[in-house]
Amino acid sequence: MHSVLRTIKPFEACSDDLLSLLEEGAHEQNCPKGKVLFILGDEAKRFYFIKSGWVKIFRETLDGAQAVLDVIPHGHIFGEDALFGDGEYDYSAEVVEHADIISYPLFVLKEELSKDNDLALAMMSVMARHRRQQDKEIEHRSIQNASQRIGCFLLRLAKHDKPDEPVTIHLPYDKTLVAARLGMQPETFSRALSRLKDKVGVRVKGATIEVDNLNGLIEYSCSACSAKFPCKE
Amino acid sequence: MHSVLRTIKPFEACSDDLLSLLEEGAHEQNCPKGKVLFILGDEAKRFYFIKSGWVKIFRETLDGAQAVLDVIPHGHIFGEDALFGDGEYDYSAEVVEHADIISYPLFVLKEELSKDNDLALAMMSVMARHRRQQDKEIEHRSIQNASQRIGCFLLRLAKHDKPDEPVTIHLPYDKTLVAARLGMQPETFSRALSRLKDKVGVRVKGATIEVDNLNGLIEYSCSACSAKFPCKE
DNA sequence: CGAGGGTTTGAAGTGCATCAAATAGTGTGG
DNA sequence: CCACACTATTTGATGCACTTCAAACCCTCG
Numbered sequence: 001m002h003s004v005l006r007t008i009k010p011f012e013a014c015s016d017d018l019l020s021l022l023e024e025g026a027h028e029q030n031c032p033k034g035k036v037l038f039i040l041g042d043e044a045k046r047f048y049f050i051k052s053g054w055v056k057i058f059r060e061t062l063d064g065a066q067a068v069l070d071v072i073p074h075g076h077i078f079g080e081d082a083l084f085g086d087g088e089y090d091y092s093a094e095v096v097e098h099a100d101i102i103s104y105p106l107f108v109l110k111e112e113l114s115k116d117n118d119l120a121l122a123m124m125s126v127m128a129r130h131r132r133q134q135d136k137e138i139e140h141r142s143i144q145n146a147s148q149r150i151g152c153f154l155l156r157l158a159k160h161d162k163p164d165e166p167v168t169i170h171l172p173y174d175k176t177l178v179a180a181r182l183g184m185q186p187e188t189f190s191r192a193l194s195r196l197k198d199k200v201g202v203r204v205k206g207a208t209i210e211v212d213n214l215n216g217l218i219e220y221s222c223s224a225c226s227a228k229f230p231c232k233e
Numbered sequence: 234m235h236s237v238l239r240t241i242k243p244f245e246a247c248s249d250d251l252l253s254l255l256e257e258g259a260h261e262q263n264c265p266k267g268k269v270l271f272i273l274g275d276e277a278k279r280f281y282f283i284k285s286g287w288v289k290i291f292r293e294t295l296d297g298a299q300a301v302l303d304v305i306p307h308g309h310i311f312g313e314d315a316l317f318g319d320g321e322y323d324y325s326a327e328v329v330e331h332a333d334i335i336s337y338p339l340f341v342l343k344e345e346l347s348k349d350n351d352l353a354l355a356m357m358s359v360m361a362r363h364r365r366q367q368d369k370e371i372e373h374r375s376i377q378n379a380s381q382r383i384g385c386f387l388l389r390l391a392k393h394d395k396p397d398e399p400v401t402i403h404l405p406y407d408k409t410l411v412a413a414r415l416g417m418q419p420e421t422f423s424r425a426l427s428r429l430k431d432k433v434g435v436r437v438k439g440a441t442i443e444v445d446n447l448n449g450l451i452e453y454s455c456s457a458c459s460a461k462f463p464c465k466e
Numbered sequence: 467c468g469a470g471g472g473t474t475t476g477a478a479g480t481g482c483a484t485c486a487a488a489t490a491g492t493g494t495g496g
Numbered sequence: 497c498c499a500c501a502c503t504a505t506t507t508g509a510t511g512c513a514c515t516t517c518a519a520a521c522c523c524t525c526g
Binding site: 138174175177186187189191194206 | 471472473474475
């Protein structure tokens with residue numbers, strides 16, 4: 001069976017039958033920036049795979065205040081966790097960089113999960129990883145200051161195989177969104193980033209950021225984090 | 234099979250055999266306040282059930298800054314999610330109110346999960362619930378101010394079946410810890426709580442808090458949250 | 467070239483943290 | 497039962513980080 005899902009986490013070793021069934025109910029859509037895929041409270045019928053582009057996962061109050069939980073890239077799925085709740089999504093999802101999205105029926109996945117134990121184990125592994133990321137997220141937002149959060153974000157974007165060599169980092173989406181992703185205002189982001197220039201000598205040109213080496217960043221950001229540098233996953 | 238685990242979430246419908254095996258490797262300990270059960274990075278061999286008392290789940294940096302992820306009551310388990318990672322706990326756990334703790338070997342659970350699909354499904358359900366709580370936690374800490382977070386915390390403590398009647402709420406552990414649980418300093422907690430007195434008319438006597446009805450609190454706190462009042466789980 | 471959104475900068479305000487000290491509460495030994 | 501020691505909590509004063517509001521700037525794209 002030929003399916004993009006085969007390449008990613010819970011589906012790497014699943015049955016061909018499952019993928020066939022999923023692809024049968026698949027629906028691909030080409031989404032412009034701003035397209036809202038679903039909002040918190042919507043009845044959850046499908047889960048989504050990002051073929052290209054970026055999707056913002058967030059929660060929003062009635063008066064428009066919004067907390068960005070994550071911004072996820074191509075090759076990831078979302079909405080699948082609605083399987084275990086009360087049948088509603090409990091966050092909202094919006095395309096933030098023009099994206100190709102494929103959605104699949106949840107019930108197919110649900111049925112297979114109750115038959116295929118290996119799939120269930122793989123799914124648990126995905127969920128557990130997610131949990132760890134969230135734990136870290138909570139820690140970051142409570143302990144690190146704005147500049148440290150940015151530094152940490154840059155480190156996660158950088159290839160960290162050779163920390164002693166110069167590195168060029170591209171911000172994957174616009175700064176306003178990075179700011180929101182890190183739980184701060186755009187103005188704060190701008191100022192905190194220029195504070196990073198002084199502190200650890202990064203050079204910023206638009207969305208491109210250069211550093212002579214990662215050590216300064218590591219010392220600056222990771223000192224305010226319980227994880228040691230080559231940050232797990 | 235007679236086991237406390239039978240009464241709680243992933244084990245309600247599991248096999249007697251599993252419980253027997255778990256109880257065989259069980260180890261009960263009477264823990265004074267301050268007892269550290271494990272810290273982030275420890276090799277994960279066991280998971281824990283709280284028979285009585287309270288346990289703080291947190292992450293701590295080298296210089297002592299600490300982010301409290303949760304404070305969990307009797308009848309809950311923790312540490313079980315280490316099953317799916319790299320074999321290490323990724324948070325620390327400390328007893329904060331004198332507790333009876335029973336620990337069980339993780340490998341028994343792990344083996345059973347790969348044989349008993351229903352157990353796996355139940356476990357996923359537990360994990361998904363946890364994820365939802367964390368999402369909400371991130372939202373609260375980014376959108377709500379100190380007083381609103383306290384109000385929300387009180388609402389979760391209150392029986393919310395009759396929101397129009399007077400309610401008495403007891404703080405389940407000391408105020409310093411509640412403050413940390415809500416991501417604020419003790420001083421801030423104290424001041425934010427007395428702001429609640431003015432705003433919604435709560436009365437505070439030590440660890441006891443009274444309100445004529447919950448409506449004021451609901452309006453005040455839930456307006457800064459994406460969830461509608463009778464907060465799910 | 468001009469419109470509009472993203473980004474930066476400035477000025478001012480706010481909420482929370484921090485430091486310091488007073489007060490209340492709790493358990494201990496005499 | 498009291499005095500003491502120790503911790504939890506409150507209160508005050510001050511500082512800092514981040515937000516907010518406003519305006520300028522820059523960049524891209526029609």
